Amino acid sequence: MQDNRDEREVPATRRVHGVDQNVLVDPPGLGLSEPLTRVSDIAGAADAAIDLLAGLGVEGPVDWVGNAFGGHVGFALGARPGVLRSLVAVSSPTQAVAGPLRARIRLLLPILRAAGPVGPVRSAILSTMLTDASAAREPILRVVEEALARPTRHSLALAVQSFSLNRIDVTAGLVDLRVPSLFVASDNRGDWTPEDAAAAAALAPRADLVTIGAARTLVLLAQPEALARQIRQVWERSA
Structure with missing residues (x-):
C-alpha cells in the first residue's frame, strides 16, 4: 500500500444518518486505484480504510460489505472499536491459502x-472467480475481464502476491469480531466451503452464516439479487 493511501480498498460502505451513503471502493492496486508499487497486507489496507472514511467525512460506525479481500479488511476493521456497525464478508476465507x-x-x-x-x-483467474455457467454469461465475463485489464501487470502481480499468496490465517482473531456479522459462503468455492464458513462463524460472537448457491468467489456478480436480500436483512437488524 502506498503511503499516500490513494489506492483505497475493497468493498462498499453504507451509513444511515437520515440519508443513505453508499461508497464502492476498488482494492489496492486494482480497478481504478493507483498502482501498487510494493507488497502490502491486510493491516495496511485496514489503516487505509480508516483514512478513507475520515476523508469522506464519515462520523460513527458504518456497515461494511466486502467480497473476498474486502471481507478480510472487514475482519480487521470489525475488531477495532467503533469503526463498524455491521459486517458482511462474502466469500472471504479465514484460513491461509492451502498448499x-x-x-x-x-x-x-x-x-x-x-x-x-x-x-x-x-484461465486460472476466471475459474477461481466464476463458475462455468457465470463465465458463459457475456455481461459477467466482460466485467471481470475489464477489471483485469485496468491495472498494470506489475500492480496486478503485487496485488495477487499481497492478498492471495500472502493471505494469513485470521481464524484466531474472530473472537474479537464484536459487531453483527454475516459470513456469506458459496457452494462452489473449494478453499472456503460452507463447512469452513460455518466453523468460522461459530467463533465470532455475533456472526451468522448463509450459503448462496450457483456461485464461486464473485457471488455479487453470479447471484446479485440473493446477496442483496441478505445484505438488506443485516442492515435492517442493525439499524
Whole structure:
C-alpha cells in the first residue's frame, strides 16, 4: 500500500444518518486505484480504510460489505472499536491459502508479471472467480475481464502476491469480531466451503452464516439479487 493511501480498498460502505451513503471502493492496486508499487497486507489496507472514511467525512460506525479481500479488511476493521456497525464478508476465507492452491499461484505469478492476465493465468483467474455457467454469461465475463485489464501487470502481480499468496490465517482473531456479522459462503468455492464458513462463524460472537448457491468467489456478480436480500436483512437488524 502506498503511503499516500490513494489506492483505497475493497468493498462498499453504507451509513444511515437520515440519508443513505453508499461508497464502492476498488482494492489496492486494482480497478481504478493507483498502482501498487510494493507488497502490502491486510493491516495496511485496514489503516487505509480508516483514512478513507475520515476523508469522506464519515462520523460513527458504518456497515461494511466486502467480497473476498474486502471481507478480510472487514475482519480487521470489525475488531477495532467503533469503526463498524455491521459486517458482511462474502466469500472471504479465514484460513491461509492451502498448499495446492499456493503452489498454483506461485507457478503462475511469474507469467502474470511478465505478460499479464493471459493464457493459463487468465484461465486460472476466471475459474477461481466464476463458475462455468457465470463465465458463459457475456455481461459477467466482460466485467471481470475489464477489471483485469485496468491495472498494470506489475500492480496486478503485487496485488495477487499481497492478498492471495500472502493471505494469513485470521481464524484466531474472530473472537474479537464484536459487531453483527454475516459470513456469506458459496457452494462452489473449494478453499472456503460452507463447512469452513460455518466453523468460522461459530467463533465470532455475533456472526451468522448463509450459503448462496450457483456461485464461486464473485457471488455479487453470479447471484446479485440473493446477496442483496441478505445484505438488506443485516442492515435492517442493525439499524
